[in-house]
Each structure stands twice: as C-alpha cells, then as structure tokens.
Amino acid sequence: MSLGRVVVVIPTYNEASNLEWIVGRLRAAQPDVDVLVVDDGSPDGTGAIADRLAAADSAVSVLHRTAKAGLGAAYLHGFQVALDAGYDVIGEMDADGSHQPEQLGRLLDALGSADLVIGSRWVPGGSVVNWPRRREALSRGGNLYVRMxxxxxxxxxxxxxxxxxxxxxxxxxxxxxxxxxxxxQTDMVARTLAAGLTVREVPIEFVERVRGDSKMSGAVATESLKRITAWGLRERAAQVRRAWGRR
Structure with a gap:
C-alpha cells in the first residue's frame, strides 16, 4: 500500500561535520523520501551546507530559523511546513547518525497499520551501541517512569x-x-494515544554519535522529568475527579 509523499525532518544545530554524511545516507537508502533540514541558525556553517545540498538535489529543502529555540520548536515548525507542502507522511531523524537511515524501511513498513511508528531501542530486537551503562540505565529508567x-x-x-x-x-x-x-517526544506520544490513535514500535539499533557534541545534558533530562511529572500528576487528579463524579 502506498503511503503517499514522505518527508523526513532533520533538525540541526552545529552539525556541519555530520549533515552531508547523514543526508547522503538517507537519500541512498530511501530515494523516494524527501528531506527537510531545519537549521536553528548554526554558527558553524551547517545552514550553508544544507543550502548546498538543496541546490544539488531537488528532494532536499531547507528551513532556516534565526535562533536556537529547542528541539520541539524546530520540529513543530518543520512539521507545519511539511503539512503545508502536502506531504502524507512526516518523519523525524537526528542529524548525528544515531538513527540509521538504512533502517527507515522498518518504520515505513509498520506505518501501514499505525498512525505513529517509533524506532525503539527498548523493545525486543532493539539495542544501543557505544552507550555507557549509566546512560542506558537513565534512558530505561526514564521510560519506565513515563509508562508508570x-x-x-x-x-x-x-x-x-x-x-x-x-x-x-x-x-x-x-x-x-x-x-x-x-x-x-513524550508529549507527542501521549497526545497521539489520547486521540485514540495507534502507536507501533519497531526495533532499531541506536548508535551513539562519533562526531560533534551531544545536545543532551543533565539539565535537559531534569527539565523533561519535571514536565512529565506535572503532566502525570494532573492526569491522575483528573482521573480521581472523574471517579468521584461517577459515584
């Protein structure tokens, strides 16, 4: 079954050492999939590299933003541009190579019976490469906390x-x-499920970046947990109110 027009949104900030490499891999692995690079004003020249790639390949386009406003903000802007352009499927992929374009086919195949497909590290068959045990424990623990x-x-x-x-x-x-x-990322999953839609997970091999600096930090992780805690407590309170209302 045809999925229609597909685009993968790749947000960037200081990914000059990775962007051409990852876009080239994606275009080779899935020639029918377009690419939208969303650059948050990278001072290292990432935006110029993206423009050069777009000039050489009509399947690549670039959205230049003037400031670094966060991953979610970049994706939201890219999603809206892709929707306005008429794409039927809109994807997410990191620019650092941690998401292997060669495995995108797994997600495309699963979308035939889903509304959102996630390339998952923590389902059977999924894995991570070059992660210290502490980081794996943090990710597994954080996802367990989200589920609970x-x-x-x-x-x-x-x-x-x-x-x-x-x-x-x-x-x-x-x-x-x-x-x-x-x-x-967690917000979008929760909203999809709350809308009564289907989420599927397929196993991927996640590879830690080998070039450039990670944007993840302890402060970022702490802020995410605070937001998730607030959502969870608010939902639990709403459940209690609904239960008392039924009584």
Whole structure:
C-alpha cells in the first residue's frame, strides 16, 4: 500500500561535520523520501551546507530559523511546513547518525497499520551501541517512569526516530503543543494515544554519535522529568475527579 509523499525532518544545530554524511545516507537508502533540514541558525556553517545540498538535489529543502529555540520548536515548525507542502507522511531523524537511515524501511513498513511508528531501542530486537551503562540505565529508567506516571505502554516514548501520518498531526492540533525541548517526544506520544490513535514500535539499533557534541545534558533530562511529572500528576487528579463524579 502506498503511503503517499514522505518527508523526513532533520533538525540541526552545529552539525556541519555530520549533515552531508547523514543526508547522503538517507537519500541512498530511501530515494523516494524527501528531506527537510531545519537549521536553528548554526554558527558553524551547517545552514550553508544544507543550502548546498538543496541546490544539488531537488528532494532536499531547507528551513532556516534565526535562533536556537529547542528541539520541539524546530520540529513543530518543520512539521507545519511539511503539512503545508502536502506531504502524507512526516518523519523525524537526528542529524548525528544515531538513527540509521538504512533502517527507515522498518518504520515505513509498520506505518501501514499505525498512525505513529517509533524506532525503539527498548523493545525486543532493539539495542544501543557505544552507550555507557549509566546512560542506558537513565534512558530505561526514564521510560519506565513515563509508562508508570502517564499510564502508557510505549517502551521508548523518548525516542526521536519516528514517522507520523499527516492525519495524526492534524488530529493532535500542533498549534496547541507547547513543549519545545526534548520532552516534546513524550508529549507527542501521549497526545497521539489520547486521540485514540495507534502507536507501533519497531526495533532499531541506536548508535551513539562519533562526531560533534551531544545536545543532551543533565539539565535537559531534569527539565523533561519535571514536565512529565506535572503532566502525570494532573492526569491522575483528573482521573480521581472523574471517579468521584461517577459515584
């Protein structure tokens, strides 16, 4: 079954050493998939590299933003541009090579029976490469916390390798999404499930970046947990009110 027009949104900030490499791999692995680079004003010349790639390949386009406003903000802007351009499937992929373009086919195949597909590290068959045990424990623990607090069954709600149907993004109402940082990923999963839509996870091999600096930090992780805790407590309070109302 044809999925229609597909684009993968790649947000960038100081990814000059990775962008051409990852876009080249993606175009080779999936020649029918377009690429939208969303650059947050990178001072290292990433935007210029993206422009050069777009000039040489009509399947590549670039969205230049003037400031670094967070991962979620970049994705929301890119999603809206892709929707306005008429794409039927809109994906997410990191620029640093941690999401392997050669595995995108797994997500595309799964989207035939889903509204959102996640490339998951923590389902059977999934794995991580070159991660210290502490970071793996942090990711597994964080996802367990999300499942318990939000009451969802997704094993890797924080993952950033994804494909959305345009109908999913339209039903979520992107204008109402306020998450701008890494917690955006969990927010989108929760909203998809709350809308009664289907989320599927497929196993991927996640490879830690070998070039450039990671954008993840302790402060970013702490802020994400704070936001998730607030959502969870608010939902639990709403459940109690509904239960008392029925009584």
């Amino acid at each position: 607090l939000l009451g969802i069954k997704v094993r890797d709600a924080t993952a950033g390798y994804r494909l959305f149907r345009r109908t999913t993004l339209e039903k979520i109402d992107l204008a109402s999404v306020e998450s701008t940082g890494y917690v955006f």
